[in-house]
Amino acid sequence: MSAALLDATHDPALTSWVASAQAPCTDFPLQNLPLGRFRPAGSNEALRVGVAIGDDILDLKRAAEASGAGWSAQVLAWLAPLAAGDLNAFMALGAPARRGLRQALSAALRTGSAQQTALQACLLPQAQAEMALPCFIHDYTDFYTGIHHATTVGKLFRPDNPLLPNYKWVPIGYHGRASSIGVSGQAFRRPLGQFKAPDAEVPSFGPCRRLDWELEVGILVGAGNAQGAPLGMAQAEDDWFGLVLLNDWSARDVQAWEYQPLGPFLAKNFASTISPWVVTQEALAPFRRPFTRPEGDPQPLPYLDSPANRERGALDVRLSVALQTPAMRAASQPAQELMHSSMQDAYWTVAQLLTHHSSNGCNLQPGDLLGSGTLSGPAPAQGGSLLELTLGGKQPLTLANGETRTFLQDGDTVVLRGRCEAPGVAAIGFGACVGTVLPALA
Amino acid sequence: MSAALLDATHDPALTSWVASAQAPCTDFPLQNLPLGRFRPAGSNEALRVGVAIGDDILDLKRAAEASGAGWSAQVLAWLAPLAAGDLNAFMALGAPARRGLRQALSAALRTGSAQQTALQACLLPQAQAEMALPCFIHDYTDFYTGIHHATTVGKLFRPDNPLLPNYKWVPIGYHGRASSIGVSGQAFRRPLGQFKAPDAEVPSFGPCRRLDWELEVGILVGAGNAQGAPLGMAQAEDDWFGLVLLNDWSARDVQAWEYQPLGPFLAKNFASTISPWVVTQEALAPFRRPFTRPEGDPQPLPYLDSPANRERGALDVRLSVALQTPAMRAASQPAQELMHSSMQDAYWTVAQLLTHHSSNGCNLQPGDLLGSGTLSGPAPAQGGSLLELTLGGKQPLTLANGETRTFLQDGDTVVLRGRCEAPGVAAIGFGACVGTVLPALA
Structure with missing residues (x-):
């Protein structure tokens, strides 16, 4: 603390x-x-x-x-x-x-x-x-700070080259779609999309077959910065307003076919769900932790480094994902927990994300949303998406009621939760971030 | 016509x-x-x-x-x-x-x-x-419809694999940053950024050394669509409101180092400039042209095809880029034209972009901006960016006053123009889209 x-x-x-x-x-x-x-x-x-x-x-x-x-x-x-x-x-x-x-x-x-x-x-x-939605979100940026996620998914998309050489130097991020962000309770149709099976000659268009969730934390920007006036690390540390939970729903078959060379697009922008309550940075103060790099990894470049960031840049927000299938709902069974992880495993801190984002003069505005990227834990059972938990759909999960899942089925409800606990302080939580898959348009 | x-x-x-x-x-x-x-x-x-x-x-x-x-x-x-x-x-x-x-x-x-x-x-x-700015832009998406640009730049970034297998099937696009879009007259500081020289051991952070312009057309969405209710081709054709010119300023050294695997980010979001006058789709009616694919190329999938699109999906908007250096300005010399091209060479039509973008249920909103991507012409002298015109900085341009340029220098002003002309109809234009590079933050 x-x-x-x-x-x-x-x-x-x-x-x-x-x-x-x-x-x-x-x-x-x-x-x-x-x-x-x-x-x-x-x-x-x-x-x-x-x-x-x-x-x-x-x-x-x-x-x-x-x-x-x-x-x-x-x-x-x-x-x-x-x-x-x-x-x-x-x-x-x-x-x-x-x-x-x-x-x-x-x-x-x-x-x-x-x-x-x-x-x-x-x-x-x-x-x-x-x-x-707690505020108007003009711009949404999604980062990629979950190194366990980046490594596991990298292996699936690029077996020979899982973690790219820039990963440990640049807080990798990309712009997302603001219009389709909804608040907990969001229900959305399974997206249609273009994809190409490995053995197909040509791509086809139809309902996504590999629909996934992603467990993320969303950072909401405070006062932000004027264009051309980057936030230094100390300013960035002061500026972030608070956190929400974020489910970055993903169409994996669409993603695999469309994402090169400019990144994910329609695989992500059909819906993104955030929790309704913004937990402020002040509420999270007791759950700050030292930010360290694994031995042998490079230290952040000076513009992404500060004593305060080293001392308390990390945040121990404990996260979990649960699934309620239509069969569970019919049987009045609660959602079943699929995994848990902590934001503390993120490779970059919140202040580093704001500083990097504004370092080129890009103006951040109040209420802008920065996604952490998928926060998987280090163990295979801690994958922050079905893509990871099922090894790209090759190893189905068996649920307690005997059902199996590789990817999401129509009617499935996904529940993200976040909670902070530590000895000698009051535990706090984020409430739930709930979303449900509706059938595709006929 | x-x-x-x-x-x-x-x-x-x-x-x-x-x-x-x-x-x-x-x-x-x-x-x-x-x-x-x-x-x-x-x-x-x-x-x-x-x-x-x-x-x-x-x-x-x-x-x-x-x-x-x-x-x-x-x-x-x-x-x-x-x-x-x-x-x-x-x-x-x-x-x-x-x-x-x-x-x-x-x-x-x-x-x-x-x-x-x-x-x-x-x-x-x-x-x-x-x-x-002519309207509030909530979301900005940048497409990649310039096949000559995609091929030339692809060769620079991926010599073995210039045009990826999805290019002729998927209208490739990615999300951009809305907050830093400015209107003609925008002046912005040369961005700072992280990049890594090929011979460097580790990356460094400092002023961008390969600052570039990109010639694009911006499409402004009309009524748009509700989430989960895609626009068909006929609706999309009716819906787009009009066009502006768009300069998608780019930091090439930052881009090369950051863009994998999630696409360009800080290389693009420090500033983007659009022209102030929205030329409506009705004004452009006399400049519609048949949309055809080169022989041997695949036809668009059915969701991206319509008789009207084949008959008149393309738009002959003639584009040019001119540069005024500080020395030219001091000598009261006008900007010098560097290249010209036509939007007619785009690989995808405006209606196809709206239809594809909303095909997964993503909601487009009034005033959303869709960039065409860089519209280079087929000849080497028709590159829509300095990256192309100088072969990645290897072959400097010599200007009429004897100056040379590989990439932009401080004080350079770039002027985009667009004009539509055809026999038997009144010619119309877009006015200018002007932007100026200021020195980096000290």
Whole structure:
């Protein structure tokens, strides 16, 4: 743990007056305070930002308007864009606003807070909310920081050349599609696409046969940078707003045929799903870890290096993926866990991704999404996609109910989860990132 | 020419009461009527959409408000979003609005129009306008339809394998960065980046040494499609809104080192420049040409084929690139033309790009930008980038003033132009797409 970043809001002894918010039984204790965008389900009210606390949401629109809530003028100024549903405008205010709001919310929701009476009426059960994307995402970039994924998949696509010579020097990334990103609960049709079987003379067009999930973490940019004004490592460290879970659905047969020489395109852009609650970098402070390179690997070039990054650049976010098939759903069986891993195994840190991305002058904007790339663990059973877990579809997974899977079938639901736990601190979580495959267009 | 698409607005005998709008001496005669977004230079007025006519702009905000202009209720409804500077909202209305507005503007600006008196006061000289991006671009995709470019560059990057097996089957494309797209006049710092010389042990980080331009045409999407509801060829043909010129600036040394396996990233996203005037698909109707494949090449798969596409899918937009060095500028010499080509040589049509892009369910949104890819001509002197014209930097270009160039130097200005000419029709043009390289950050 990096004590330098901890303050009173991280005290594990703190409890909330919201009864369901007691660690370790919730992803959202008082020490988390993630932000998301919602409206009451079934209403046509304007979206507003709220804070997840236990099973509830503190509605920041109603909280800002609540008489007797006792917010300071500064806090009211921060709440204004959030009440209007504009998380991007709040992100643009940078770290001081993010940290200041956390302090205010932690105090307001704490057991014994004088604000309890006023705010009690501003809670909405999460079960009664319809969640939206937490912010407007103008640009989406997907990185490739999972070295175990890069190595395993590299072997499948390029047996002679799994990990390319640039991998340990450049945080490899590519641009993704923003329009088709949806929030947890997204259901999408199996994509049609063009692919070519190894033994076929010519390609064909039809429903994807090798549909996959990918386990990623999404980083949301804070204030960002002006064009031509790169973020240094210290600025980048301050700037990232928070994390969500990201399922980078992939059509493997389309990908294999289309991806050279310019990278994945239609194999990825039919849908991408993120979790609704943004866990801020402040909430993640107790789960910072030293960033080190395996012995013999090159050290990052100077523009991607800093003492703070070495001391606490890595993040121990524990991730898992579960699958619920239609048969499980029919039998009221829960989703079955397929794998687990940690973001700590990423080859590049969040600050390195922001710094590299802006190093050429590219402007990052509030709410831009940076995917981590697939976060597989070191063991074969820790593959962050079916492609890895089934060795390219050659070795089917057998599920507990006797079903098998190489790739996803229609009706399959995939559930990503993330959780941070460490001795002496309150555990926090990300909630679920859920997506379901619908049949292809007839 | 495809007579089916022509109507009275294409009559070459039509003239405008705007004196500077007489073909062939302008890019913007009455037969063109491109849309752009502007404000009076030096003002802080809100952006609004205007129509280029000769040397002037018809300000659609003032035109909508002009008493006695005599617009119908339907035309006033179309003008409302344009007066508010929201071209995207107008794009979302689809082909009927695009075509209807063209008819109305053609009639209003025609010699003898009863609207002349009311509209005369709504003109602003282009020289007094500050142009902005014509619309909000949420997503930017760059295709690779220039087969001569793909072949020449393929030889440089992969001598043994220049044109990959998928090229003639899949309209290859990848996602680009929307945030750093600027309008003509954009000046940007030479990017810093990571690259590795062939003889170097390890990569280094510093100012790009192989900075290049790329000549492309940008396609702006019209109404687009909902997620999961692909556009068929007929819909795609109707949907694209219009074209702009696009300079896809490229850092070749960064590109060579970073692009595998996921494609170009920081080599491209520091800046991209488009021309300010959107030439609509209706204005381009007289310049449609049959789309054919060279003998022996495969025909497009059925989802990318249609009789209309075969009959008139290609577009004869004639393109050129000119360079003005600081020495030329100091000597008041104009930019020197470096090459010319035609969009007609593209291997895929605009409708094929929209259809392919949405074929997997990916949603295209109004104003999305699709780059054609670099449009080189078949001859070596028709390379659409310095990379091609100098054989990867090995054979410098000698300019008329005795200077030489392999790649761009600080202060260089690159000017893209586009023009459509054919017998018996009024020639139209795109105006210029201008960009300038500033020195790298110290």
